[in-house]
Amino acid sequence: MNIAQFVFFDSSSTNPISNTYGNIGSGGSLTLQVIADEGTPIDLQVEGLVDMNSPDKYAPIRVVSLDTFKTTNTITEAGIYMIIISGVNNVRLKSNAGVGNFKAYAVSVNWWRWRMGKTSNNDSVARILSMAALQNGQLDSDITVKSPVGGIPAGKVYKAGTSVTTIINDMLGGGSPVVVEDVKIFYGATDSKPTSTSGLTSITVKSDKLLNGYIIKIDSGDRSARTSQYPTIALPVKYKITKWIANGFDYDIPHTEIQSGGYSIYYLNKPSYDVEDGGITYKITITT
Numbered sequence: 001m002n003i004a005q006f007v008f009f010d011s012s013s014t015n016p017i018s019n020t021y022g023n024i025g026s027g028g029s030l031t032l033q034v035i036a037d038e039g040t041p042i043d044l045q046v047e048g049l050v051d052m053n054s055p056d057k058y059a060p061i062r063v064v065s066l067d068t069f070k071t072t073n074t075i076t077e078a079g080i081y082m083i084i085i086s087g088v089n090n091v092r093l094k095s096n097a098g099v100g101n102f103k104a105y106a107v108s109v110n111w112w113r114w115r116m117g118k119t120s121n122n123d124s125v126a127r128i129l130s131m132a133a134l135q136n137g138q139l140d141s142d143i144t145v146k147s148p149v150g151g152i153p154a155g156k157v158y159k160a161g162t163s164v165t166t167i168i169n170d171m172l173g174g175g176s177p178v179v180v181e182d183v184k185i186f187y188g189a190t191d192s193k194p195t196s197t198s199g200l201t202s203i204t205v206k207s208d209k210l211l212n213g214y215i216i217k218i219d220s221g222d223r224s225a226r227t228s229q230y231p232t233i234a235l236p237v238k239y240k241i242t243k244w245i246a247n248g249f250d251y252d253i254p255h256t257e258i259q260s261g262g263y264s265i266y267y268l269n270k271p272s273y274d275v276e277d278g279g280i281t282y283k284i285t286i287t288t
Contacts, residue, residue, distance in 0.1 A: 006021045007105050009095065009103060011103065021092065030085055033105050035102060044075040044076075044104065046062075047091070050089055052090075138160075139167075141160050142160055153211050185202070186202050188232055193230055195258065216284065220273060230267040236263060241264075246282055247280075254270070
């Protein structure tokens with residue numbers, strides 16, 4: 001984990017344009033604290049720069065109040081704020097109410113280093129708290145969590161209108177605990193479009209594994225005879241497949257869902273046979 005600390009303004013500041021924070025470590029967010037005596041006028045705007053070839057083209061960045069979880073263009077009171085800076089090279093503050101009588105101090109955490117190259121939690125945090133996705137402290141579109149964040153499991157879907165307070169509460173473990181359960185699923189390939197789990201192989205999988213980009217190999221058809229079958233997966237109805245890709249690709253293969261006997265049965269629309277012996281490896285995105 002790489003932590004960067006930075007002072008934008010302090011008592012010695014004279015320029016209404018703050019010191020510039022260079023996001024060299026590719027941090028995903030800044031936690032900013034504005035400290036001032038009661039009654040001190042505060043009028044701050046956060047600005048960011050992506051294109052280093054246009055050094056004078058800073059643009060406003062909205063911030064999230066960690067007191068109310070609402071977003072704002074302008075900071076008008078002391079407090080703690082979150083600023084999403086993923087992909088932003090430079091960040092600065094601009095004061096419209098004088099300087100020298102308050103302090104603006106920030107900390108940035110680079111989770112990529114902490115996870116040693118693994119998929120960053122920061123991707124999910126940035127998606128959840130993205131300035132473009134928030135309206136008055138609520139999501140304005142559905143968001144699916146890509147990787148586990150605190151108490152939020154991968155695959156969880158937050159619907160438009162969900163309050164950010166609820167999401168932060170879940171993230172910090174204040175919401176309902178994440179329960180790991182044994183899930184019986186079925187998989188295999190069928191000569192015709194499946195109508196039940198009959199003839200499929202059953203296995204038991206832990207729910208956290210199922211919801212974290214499930215990898216499965218399915219043997220279908222006969223390559224030598226050029227006969228094709230329908231790759232099929234069946235899950236309890238509470239689980240939903242939102243994406244089905246062949247490992248190494250990002251194309252969502254068209255598939256159909258039917259329900260039978262308490263299970264949602266998914267099969268690829270086009271039958272196929274394996275191009276290699278042993279089956280094709282698929283990565284399945286599953287949500288609840």
